[in-house]
Amino acid sequence: MKPKIRLVQTADGVNYLVPFVLITTLFFLWGFAHSILDVLNKHFQDALSISKTHSALIQAVVYGGYFLMAMPAGEIIRRHGYRAGVVTGLLLYGIGALMFIPGEQIMSFEFFLLSLFIIGCGLTCLETAANPYVTVLGDKDSAERRINLAQSFNGLGWICGPLVGGLFLFAADGGSGSVAIPYAIIGILVLLVAIVFSRIHLPEITLAEEPVETANNKQSSLWQHRNFTFGLIALFFYVAAQTGINSFFINYVTEHISISAREAALWLSFVGMGLFMAGRMGGSWLMGFIRAERLLTYMAAGAILAMILVMLGMGVISVGAFFLCLLCESIMFPTIFALAIRGVGEHTKRASSYLIMSIVGGAIAPIIMGYIADTISTATGFIVPLLCFIVILAYAIHLQKNNR
Structure with a gap:
């Protein structure tokens, strides 16, 4: 009878609870960074009198940072370890956030975009290190459950981002609030966390992995691993869908029912992101019973x-x-990520870098949706995430056929 394996314990009894808890705190930080962008979109439309298409550049520069920084981040991790990747990411994140303090005085959209690009580069380092690291902190059969549990705290960050952003960026009288205060707070917090991680030890796990294999059981390159290549495409479309939906939620809601942008931000925080977090926690539990x-x-x-x-x-x-x-979105990113690197063997770190690069999908969808919203209607723009979810469904069906 096969022994029961704990979530953060390997088959030979090694327990990784402490590093798992430490790394999980990072998921909250980048969840916050991403979700506050959804409030920034509407804030900059009002404060700087820019169009929906123009405001979508906010997401474009952050997610563009993922595309440009993913391979350098992977190289840092391969050369210097997971901790170096985490600390580098936190430093870039903190610096970019603190740049919002002079940014509020300058009130230049281009300067804000530069600040957000630096934050995006920092988030890339964090995700390139943390996502694959969590999947190996225990038995390989529980990798999908483990990353979904860690990503639940990413969901908590997604709750706090619209909440904090809505309270600070939209004044109670309907005017424009302060963009510097929330970013100053998170910038200081992130730099303090960077100091903590620079002084702790994270075990560098060397896996006794088999070479990459294809369906015909012959050794091959990473690019011949169909679960990975299709997963790369699916992750691109997932991030495109998620970013597009969140970017224009406030616009859609304020256009279709009679509430203010501040109220819509609170709905996104407590109801939408509350369900998002609950879905990840519930998904981690359900995966104990459902593949x-x-x-x-x-x-x-x-x-x-x-x-x-x-x-x-x-x-x-x-x-x-x-x-x-x-x-429904809640489990998608961590599940696709874990399934895509399943079985890639010694190429896990490199595969993770490519998967993080695919997050650039979040740079493209909001611009397309913004253009459709400006020229046709906001509702019509949601055809973009609809098509993205069809691709994800095709990937899930492909995996089921291959694993029967």
């Missing part, structure tokens, strides 16, 4: 249905569909 690829299939189908309802513009029903979509 990850099957659960991904159900969630992708639910997200497709939700986007159809959003595009129909049915008022409160369509707003409710947004929340259904956020629940």
Whole structure:
């Protein structure tokens, strides 16, 4: 009878609870950084009198940073270890956040974009280090459950971002608030965390991994591993969908029901991101009973249905569909990531860098959706995430067929 393996313990009894807890704190920090962008979009549209398409450059520079920084980040980790990747990421994140203090005085959109690009480069280092690291902190059969649990705290960051952003960026009287205060707070916090990580020891785990194998059981290169290559595409489209949906949630809600941008931000925080976090925690538990690829299939189908309802513009029903979509989205990133690097053997770190590069999808979708919103309607723009979820459904079905 096979012994029961704990979530953060290997088959030979090595326990990684402490490094797992430490790394999990990082998931909160980048969840916050991403989710506050969704409030920045509407804030800059109002404060700087720019179009939806123009404001989408906020996401473009952050996620563009992922594309440009992913390979250098991977090289840092390969040469100097996971801790070096984490500390580098935290330093860049903190510096970029503190640049918002002079940015509020200058009120130059271009300067804010530069600050956000630096933050994006920092987040790239954090994700390139933390995502694969979490998957190896225990038995390999529980990798998908472990990364979903860690990503639950990313969900907590997604709750706090719109909450803090909504309170500081949108004044109670409907005016424009301060953009410097929330970024100053998070910048100082992140730099303090960087000091902590520079002084602690994170075990560098050397896996006794088999070479990469294809379906015909012959050794091959990473690019012949179909689960990885299709996973790379699926992750690109997932981040495109998530970023596009969150970027224009406030615009959509304020256009279709009578609430303010401040109230919409609170809805996104407590209801939407609360479901997002609950979904990740529940998904980690469900994967103890349902195979990850099957659960991904159900969630992708639910997200497709939700986007159809959003595009129909049915008022409160369509707003409710947004929340259904956020629940369905919850497990997608960590599950796709873990399934894509499953079985890639000695190429795990390099594969992780390529997967992080695919996050550049978040730079593209908001611009396309912003253009559609400016020229046709905000609701029509949600055809972009609808198509993205169809790709993810195809990936999940592909995995199920290959693992029967």
